Amino acid sequence: MPKTKYLQTPLKEDELAQLQIGDKVFITGIIYTGRDAAHKRLVELLEKNEELPFDIKGQVIYYVGPAPAPPGKPIGSAGPTTSYRMDPYAPALLDAGLKAMIGKGPRSQLVIDSMVKNKAVYFAAIGGAAVVVAESIKEAKVIAYEDLGTEAIRELRVENFPCIVANDIYGKDIYQEGVEKYKR
Amino acid sequence: MRQIDVKEIIPVIRKLCIDANYYIGEDVIKKIKEFYEKEESETGKEVLSILLENYELSAKEKMPICQDTGVAVVFIELGQDVHLVGGDFVEAINEGVRQGYKDGYLRKSMVDDPIIERKNTKDNTPALIYTDIVPGDKIKITVAPKGGGSENMSEVKMMKAADGIEGVVDFVVDRISRSGGNPCPPVVVGIGLGGDFEQSALLAKKSLLRSLDQKNPDPKWAKVEEEILEKINNLGIGPQGLGGRTTALGVFILSKPCHIASMPVAVNVQCHAARHKSAVI
Ligand code: SF4
Numbered sequence: 487m488p489k490t491k492y493l494q495t496p497l498k499e500d501e502l503a504q505l506q507i508g509d510k511v512f513i514t515g516i517i518y519t520g521r522d523a524a525h526k527r528l529v530e531l532l533e534k535n536e537e538l539p540f541d542i543k544g545q546v547i548y549y550v551g552p553a554p555a556p557p558g559k560p561i562g563s564a565g566p567t568t569s570y571r572m573d574p575y576a577p578a579l580l581d582a583g584l585k586a587m588i589g590k591g592p593r594s595q596l597v598i599d600s601m602v603k604n605k606a607v608y609f610a611a612i613g614g615a616a617v618v619v620a621e622s623i624k625e626a627k628v629i630a631y632e633d634l635g636t637e638a639i640r641e642l643r644v645e646n647f648p649c650i651v652a653n654d655i656y657g658k659d660i661y662q663e664g665v666e667k668y669k670r
Numbered sequence: 671m672r673q674i675d676v677k678e679i680i681p682v683i684r685k686l687c688i689d690a691n692y693y694i695g696e697d698v699i700k701k702i703k704e705f706y707e708k709e710e711s712e713t714g715k716e717v718l719s720i721l722l723e724n725y726e727l728s729a730k731e732k733m734p735i736c737q738d739t740g741v742a743v744v745f746i747e748l749g750q751d752v753h754l755v756g757g758d759f760v761e762a763i764n765e766g767v768r769q770g771y772k773d774g775y776l777r778k779s780m781v782d783d784p785i786i787e788r789k790n791t792k793d794n795t796p797a798l799i800y801t802d803i804v805p806g807d808k809i810k811i812t813v814a815p816k817g818g819g820s821e822n823m824s825e826v827k828m829m830k831a832a833d834g835i836e837g838v839v840d841f842v843v844d845r846i847s848r849s850g851g852n853p854c855p856p857v858v859v860g861i862g863l864g865g866d867f868e869q870s871a872l873l874a875k876k877s878l879l880r881s882l883d884q885k886n887p888d889p890k891w892a893k894v895e896e897e898i899l900e901k902i903n904n905l906g907i908g909p910q911g912l913g914g915r916t917t918a919l920g921v922f923i924l925s926k927p928c929h930i931a932s933m934p935v936a937v938n939v940q941c942h943a944a945r946h947k948s949a950v951i
Contacts (some may be wrong), residue, residue: 488713508713508912553737553777562775563728563737568819568852590819591852591911612717612910613819613854614943615724616737635790636777648720650713650912660713661851664913668711669906 492646496544497585502607505651507660511609512646517546517588519640521567524631525575532578539630539639542583548647549589551636552626553616561626561642565616566590569608573597580604588649592661602657609649610660622647672749672807674951675756679811682949683766683797686813687742688774690947691734694725697882698919698944705856705916714914718856721909721942736854736943739776740815742767742797743875749806764795779818800872812879814946820853823939826871831933835894838863838935843901845937846918851911854941858882859902859921862936864928874938877922879946886923895921919944 488508493501495515505511518540520528531538549569553562569589576587577600585606590613593601601608611619625643632638652660699722706718728735744763771778771794780795781788804810825845829837842861849857862873886892899921908914919942928934 510716551737551777551779553734553739554775556733556775559733562777563734563739565737567738568822570852590854592850610851610910610912612720612724613851614736614941615720616735617727617731617733618720618724620733621727635792636779650716650910652912660912664711664713664908665850665906665911666913667906668714668908668913668915670904 495546497546498544499605502585502605502655505607505654507651507654507658507663509651511649511651513546513649514645514647515643517548517642517644517647519550519642520547521549521551521637522571523634523637524639525572527631529575529578532582538582540641542579544583544585546586546588547579547584548642549587555626559620561620561623563616564620564623566611566613569593576600580606592659593653598653598657598659601653602655605655607651607655608653610652611649618648671751671753673753673755674809676754676759676762677756678951679762679809680766680769682811682951683744683763683813684770684773686811686947686949687767687770687776687815690813690815690945691739691774691776692732693729694735695881695944695946698942699725701882701919702856702942705919709909709914709916711908711914713912714909714916717909717912718916734774734776735945736817737777738779738817738819739771740817740945741780742794743814743816744797744799745812745814745876745879746799746801747804747810748801749808750803751807752809760799763797763799767795767797768793809951810948811951812946812948814879817941817943820857820939820941823849823853824874824937826867826934826936828867829933829935833933839894839898839901841935842898842937843905846902846939847905847907849939850907853939854943855907855911856909856916856919856942858940858944859898859918860938860940861921861923862938863923863925865926865934866928866932867934869926870934870936871938873924873926874936877924878938878940878944880922882920891923891925895923
């Protein structure tokens with residue numbers, strides 16, 4: 487039976503160990519955004535043994551390129567982007583201490599294996615539910631790669647950011663199991 | 671002959687870009703409610719109810735339904751008795767898009783070249799414009815913002831007549847099966863049959879302008895649409911690919927005559943954010 491869980495960032499390993507695919511999760515705290523272009527730069531820094539623009543240990547990266555903030559709002563619509571484009575970069579970031587990723591769509595086996603190895607998880611946010619997500623974002627500021635525009639790295643302060651556990655630390659994958667269950 | 675100043679087009683396009691992105695069609699809401707009742711997966715139901723909540727919020731807060739406010743696809747039906755004056759028609763459309771995406775706080779998602787530089791054009795132009803000349807003295811304009819996630823799951827295949835309708839059905843169902851959760855299911859599936867290579871793709875895109883309330887006027891195609899829809903919803907992909915019965919809300923076919931040696935088939939995948947708005951000048 488899927489459960490509802492409330493998590494605070496930075497994430498703790500014992501809490502992640504209790505999560506199972508299908509669980510509904512609400513995240514509160516600081517998370518970071520990044521898409522393809524920012525991931526490429528982060529991995530280049532890691533390869534050169536240079537410092538990342540934020541402390542990645544126990545952290546969460548949300549794959550999003552938000553719409554511009556309308557007047558009076560911290561951010562515009564901010565639903566997830568497709569995660570497979572970040573698959574080539576994710577294992578290096580997980581090795582560096584990243585504990586969770588939020589996006590949409592399935593991950594490659596390489597990323598799933600890396601999550602098991604590093605005891606990390608992947609959350610599915612609801613693609614296209616971009617205003618619902620934006621409502622949970624209370625503050626947003628660009629902390630790196632401003633030149634990338636919507637793809638810059640932002641620090642977000644979120645309250646009860648809604649998502650669903652898609653891959654747990656045990657290697658289970660809702661995109662496979664869920665589909666198997668309802669296939670006819 | 672009716673004269674229309676191209677400057678009249680600018681505010682119309684501007685408004686259509688904004689409205690299409692803020693306000694989802696009633697047909698989508700109605701269909702999702704219908705499927706919610708039938709959805710067997712608890713997670714699936716949860717996702718569908720969040721989508722409904724999101725459509726309500728986007729309209730209320732005047733924010734785009736999805737942050738991917740798409741490339742601006744613009745369909746024009748230009749009456750042959752219209753004489754366009756006052757400037758460049760294409761530039762007027764682009765100016766409307768520029769204003770709409772700026773004033774509506776919509777995301778700018780166009781890069782100048784597809785592979786080498788990929789520099790953002792910063793105003794979401796150029797629009798992708800398709801013009802048909804039709805009888806009459808009016809201009810019908812449709813703006814259909816198209817997101818990347820679903821567009822990337824689309825495909826054209828040059829099939830053989832011998833593959834038959836079964837071949838077409840299998841190809842389409844397989845295309846959706848391979849797309850899994852990537853195009854933000856529930857999706858709407860646009861299918862273009864016939865014409866030639868590029869026309870099949872355009873037919874598939876145009877088919878997506880139909881309302882989910884409307885059946886295909888040709889009973890022959892309506893039957894095929896139903897068959898494909900049933901097969902897709904038996905794949906188990908479900909809302910967001912997390913498992914369930916609601917994978918597609920509808921399947922639309924548009925067909926045209928083609929060469930005796932050919933059978934082009936195009937599948938254009940549209941996410942649940944099936945955005946399009948029209949106006950007539
Ligand atoms: S596929 Fe559609 S709903 Fe999903 S992110 Fe893209 S535009 Fe938004």
